[in-house]
Amino acid sequence: MAAFVARRILLLIPVLLGVTVVTFTLTRVIPGNPIDLMVSPLASEETRERIAENAGLNDPIWIQYLRYIEGVTRGDFGDSFVTNQPVLDDLTSRFMPTFELTLFAMLLAIALAVPLGIAAAVWRGTWIDHVSRLLAVFGVAMPVFWVSLVAIYVFFFLLHWLPAPQGRISVMIPPPDRISGLYTIDSLLTGNWQALKSTVQSLLMPAAVLAFAAMAPLARITRASMIEALESDYTRAARSLGLPESSIVFRHALRNAILPLITMIAIVYGYLLGGVVLVENVFAWPGLGRYVYNAIASSDYPALQGFILYSTTVYVLLFLLVDILYVLLDPRVRL
Amino acid sequence: MEEPATSMLRSVNDPLRPGVNSSGERVLSIEGLRVEFRLPDESTEVLCGVDLTARPGEIVGVVGESGSGKTVAALAVVGLLPSAAHVSGGSVRFFNENLLDLDSRQMRAIRGSRISMIFQNPRASLNPVFTVGRMLREVLLVHSGLRGRKATVRAQELLADVGLPDPSAVMRRYPHQLSGGMAQRAMIALALSSSPDLLLADEPTTALDVTIQHQIIQLLLRLRKRQNLTQIVITHNFGVVAELCDRVAVMYAGAILEEAPVGRIFEAPGHPYTRGLLSARARVEQSSGIRSIPGQVPELKNRPTGCSFHPRCEHARDICRVSTPRLESSAPNHSIACHRWRELAQ
Numbered sequence: 001m002a003a004f005v006a007r008r009i010l011l012l013i014p015v016l017l018g019v020t021v022v023t024f025t026l027t028r029v030i031p032g033n034p035i036d037l038m039v040s041p042l043a044s045e046e047t048r049e050r051i052a053e054n055a056g057l058n059d060p061i062w063i064q065y066l067r068y069i070e071g072v073t074r075g076d077f078g079d080s081f082v083t084n085q086p087v088l089d090d091l092t093s094r095f096m097p098t099f100e101l102t103l104f105a106m107l108l109a110i111a112l113a114v115p116l117g118i119a120a121a122v123w124r125g126t127w128i129d130h131v132s133r134l135l136a137v138f139g140v141a142m143p144v145f146w147v148s149l150v151a152i153y154v155f156f157f158l159l160h161w162l163p164a165p166q167g168r169i170s171v172m173i174p175p176p177d178r179i180s181g182l183y184t185i186d187s188l189l190t191g192n193w194q195a196l197k198s199t200v201q202s203l204l205m206p207a208a209v210l211a212f213a214a215m216a217p218l219a220r221i222t223r224a225s226m227i228e229a230l231e232s233d234y235t236r237a238a239r240s241l242g243l244p245e246s247s248i249v250f251r252h253a254l255r256n257a258i259l260p261l262i263t264m265i266a267i268v269y270g271y272l273l274g275g276v277v278l279v280e281n282v283f284a285w286p287g288l289g290r291y292v293y294n295a296i297a298s299s300d301y302p303a304l305q306g307f308i309l310y311s312t313t314v315y316v317l318l319f320l321l322v323d324i325l326y327v328l329l330d331p332r333v334r335l
Numbered sequence: 336m337e338e339p340a341t342s343m344l345r346s347v348n349d350p351l352r353p354g355v356n357s358s359g360e361r362v363l364s365i366e367g368l369r370v371e372f373r374l375p376d377e378s379t380e381v382l383c384g385v386d387l388t389a390r391p392g393e394i395v396g397v398v399g400e401s402g403s404g405k406t407v408a409a410l411a412v413v414g415l416l417p418s419a420a421h422v423s424g425g426s427v428r429f430f431n432e433n434l435l436d437l438d439s440r441q442m443r444a445i446r447g448s449r450i451s452m453i454f455q456n457p458r459a460s461l462n463p464v465f466t467v468g469r470m471l472r473e474v475l476l477v478h479s480g481l482r483g484r485k486a487t488v489r490a491q492e493l494l495a496d497v498g499l500p501d502p503s504a505v506m507r508r509y510p511h512q513l514s515g516g517m518a519q520r521a522m523i524a525l526a527l528s529s530s531p532d533l534l535l536a537d538e539p540t541t542a543l544d545v546t547i548q549h550q551i552i553q554l555l556l557r558l559r560k561r562q563n564l565t566q567i568v569i570t571h572n573f574g575v576v577a578e579l580c581d582r583v584a585v586m587y588a589g590a591i592l593e594e595a596p597v598g599r600i601f602e603a604p605g606h607p608y609t610r611g612l613l614s615a616r617a618r619v620e621q622s623s624g625i626r627s628i629p630g631q632v633p634e635l636k637n638r639p640t641g642c643s644f645h646p647r648c649e650h651a652r653d654i655c656r657v658s659t660p661r662l663e664s665s666a667p668n669h670s671i672a673c674h675r676w677r678e679l680a681q
Contacts, residue, residue: 237460239415241474241525242447251473255464331509332463 001327008320015316016309020072023308024065027301036299068305077309078302082294087306090291095310096181097168098280098287102272104184104203105210110265113215117222121230122249132219139216144275148209148282155205162205163198165283170198206283213275214268221264222257229253259330266322270315361428362533362565363389363412368425370404370411370589379636381407382589384425386662389533392563394555396580396597398570398612400632404589405569409535412567413452414442429533448478451526455538457519461510467494467521468506471528478529493524498554516547523554527564534558536568540575552579573616577601582668585609588633588643591662595669605671605680607648642674650675 035052052058056067071078077087120132155162168183169175176187176195184203187196229235230253238252273288280289288307295303326333370382382404389395397405410416412427412434427434429450434442446452454460461470471490475481481489487506494502497520510518519539526534536555540548552575558564568579576583576597584594585608593606604610611628630647633639639646645655654674662670665680673679 233454233456233459234462236415237452237454237522237525238462240413240446240452240454241477241528242443242445243473243477244443247473247477252462252465256462330464331466332511 001324005320005324008316008323012313012316016312017069019308019312020069020305021065023305024068025061027299027304028061028064030299072309077306080295080303081300082298082303087302090303091288091306091310094286094288094291097285098273098276098289100168100182100184101203101206101280101285101287102210102269102276103182104207105214105272106265106269108207108211109214109218109268112211113218114222114261116215117219118226118249118254120219120223121226124227129223132223136216136219139212139214142213143278144209144213145278145282147212148206148279151205151209152282163201165205166202167284167286168199168202169195170202173198202283206279206285210272210275210279214272217264217268218261221260225257225260226253229256232256255329259326262322262325262329266318269318273311273314360391360430361388362391362393362430363387363567364426364428365408365412366426366428368408368411368427369423370407370416370420371423372419373421374419377636380423380589380638381420381635382411383638385586385589385591387567387584387591387594389565389567391532391565392559393582394559394566394568394580396568396570396576396583397586398573398576398583399586400571402632402635403586405586406537407589408586409452409537409567409569412535413446413450414439415446415452447474447526447531448529449531450533450535451531452535452537453519453522453526453539456542457515457522458510458513460522461513461518463510465509466506467508467510467513470521470525471506474525474528489528490524493528494521497521497524497527498550499524514547515543516550519543519547519551520554523551523558527558530562532565534564534566536566538570539568541570541572548575549578555579573601573613585612588638589635590643590672592644592672593670594662595666599666599669603669603680605665605669605676606644606673607650607679608644611647642672650679 035048035057039048039051049058056064059067068078075088077091079085080087080090083090116128116132116135120129123129152165156164163170173195176183176192176199177190179186179189183199184196187193187199226249230249232253235248235253238248243252276285276287277289277293279285280287281293284290288310291303292307294300295307365385365387368382368385368387369380371378371380385404385408387395387397387408397408399405407416407420411420411422412429414434414437416422422435425435429445434445437445461467468487468490471493472482472486475486475489479489490506491502494505499505499517499520505513505517505521513521534555539555540551543551555566555568556579559566568575570576580597582594582596583600584591585600585606586592587608593600593604593609595605600609601613604613608628611626614626615628628647633643633646639656641657642648642651642655642660645651648655652675658674660672660674662672663676665671665676
């Protein structure tokens with residue numbers, strides 16, 4: 001197992017190299033000149049030229065690339081043109097807010113989608129199956145930013161149940177002492193109930209909006225793989241042995257249906273990292289999504305490349321985790 | 336309660352198993368069983384009045400081509416018909432109870448404890464993510480309330496009883512780590528875990544190699560000898576019938592066309608269809624080659640009028656096209672559903 005994990009982590013190197021080639025080329029090809037950001041619009045042509053020279057932007061692209069790679073191996077992703085901070089520091093400080101948001105969104109989505117998918121499979125063709133299908137269609141069809149706006153309108157503006165988009169915590173309340181970087185966990189650990197309340201309130205809407213989008217594919221895959229498991233020969237045999245229906249559904253069938261579900265959770269989580277860009281902007285969430293949105297809008301090459309490297313690494317590690325879970329959960333899968 | 340180690344070999348005089356020792360009694364008695372598949376726009380009768388009985392300790396074979404309704408009949412007995420199928424008539428008596436009157440909870444209590452079933456594809460019949468031991472322990476807990484050490488000991492006994500060497504190693508195995516024969520033995524151990532009165536075996540040897548087939552047949556025979564286990568064996572293989580069964584029912588298009596003791600079927604088959612099936616077998620001494628029955632099993636939604644076999648029957652007359660023959664006794668213990676069996680017997 002350790003050798004397998006080590007091999008897979010080594011495999012990250014060629015993957016990340018490939019990703020840098022693509023992103024480096026793309027960011028150089030798409031229109032937009034970073035010099036415009038780095039200097040005042042009133043600066044002379046000479047100043048512009050000098051700054052471009054200093055930033056290495058006049059060198060041939062492959063020299064720029066090699067210089068970039070050399071920096072990356074030292075943990076230096078370059079400095080953001082916008083924040084003037086090292087990109088790695090920017091990304092690290094914005095990772096935890098996004099992780100907290102997507103984690104809770106995912107947990108919420110799983111908590112809703114899996115029971116719904118199971119119910120739809122067990123009571124196929126009944127109203128519960130149709131409701132689950134309808135929810136899935138809505139979840140996929142409605143853009144997250146629009147759902148965000150509607151949610152804010154209803155739950156903040158009309159009902160006053162939840163606070164206005166205010167980021168991770170109300171501006172009036174100091175954030176909890178940093179332990180994990182997740183406000184919910186930290187405020188729980190420090191017994192800071194005021195911060196916990198505000199954190200949960202702030203988290204609820206954006207997490208629910210993301211969960212709504214993530215639910216659809218999870219509920220569908222749960223339903224499909226539960227149906228397959230419930231119609232299998234081993235389920236018929238288990239029934240012929242007189243086992244209770246609850247055991248057949250929740251142990252025998254679900255235990256098999258969980259495998260495709262895990263893969264789908266990983267895929268959806270990756271998709272969530274994309275959806276979060278829009279949701280973070282609507283909810284003023286100080287995470288990676290907002291950072292990358294600003295990076296795109298301002299041709300901030302180092303920030304953009306850094307983000308893509310970062311999220312590629314998260315992806316690869318996520319799928320490594322899926323493979324490890326498969327080994328643990330499916331006796332047929334061997335390393 | 337401590338289960339005696341020999342409980343699989345429970346005496347045939349066990350008062351808990353009524354009727355096992357009274358020879359006239361029937362373990363199973365199916366009468367006029369009708370099953371139809373209902374789809375939104377049409378319904379198709381797949382069993383049209385099946386009669387079948389099994390006496391204590393008897394092994395009854397049910398033979399027929401694919402699609403003749405053999406498996407549907409077995410599933411109807413244990414109440415596991417697919418959701419589109421409905422029993423539309425008849426009765427299934429198990430000792431003195433009509434199983435069709437029982438609700439799903441009562442049926443579940445009978446399944447796996449008094450009536451068990453084994454299937455064609457033994458490895459697919461075992462849950463791929465559970466070990467054999469995990470399955471046995473769950474079944475023992477549900478039906479006998481055994482857990483912990485007692486369950487383990489009992490599970491090992493059951494595996495040893497079906498001829499699996501090294502039971503404790505087999506308990507730790509997953510289905511994909513078993514051969515087909517071992518998987519079928521494990522399935523039989525599961526099916527026999529609470530000493531049922533009746534075993535329904537749906538093509539128990541079809542997916543296995545010939546030598547393994549023979550071993551499984553020997554095992555089923557041994558179970559009858561040891562614990563007087565009544566069995567209904569569904570097969571399309573007359574070799575299995577000859578080796579294993581006492582009596583055989585020939586099914587075609589959802590009805591039984593002939594029923595007789597096994598020796599009699601091979602010596603004096605009465606129905607043209609049975610004759611056709613028997614002459615379609617390859618034989619060592621045979622020189623003239625295999626004769627197949629012309630035509631195909633009819634689609635059940637376009638069942639022919641009259642005798643359902645008449646379109647393929649070389650002896651068909653006008654009456655066969657209009658009137659459905661009933662099973663009638665041609666000799667003691669031998670019944671045939673054919674208008675012309677008397678003429679053909681000569």
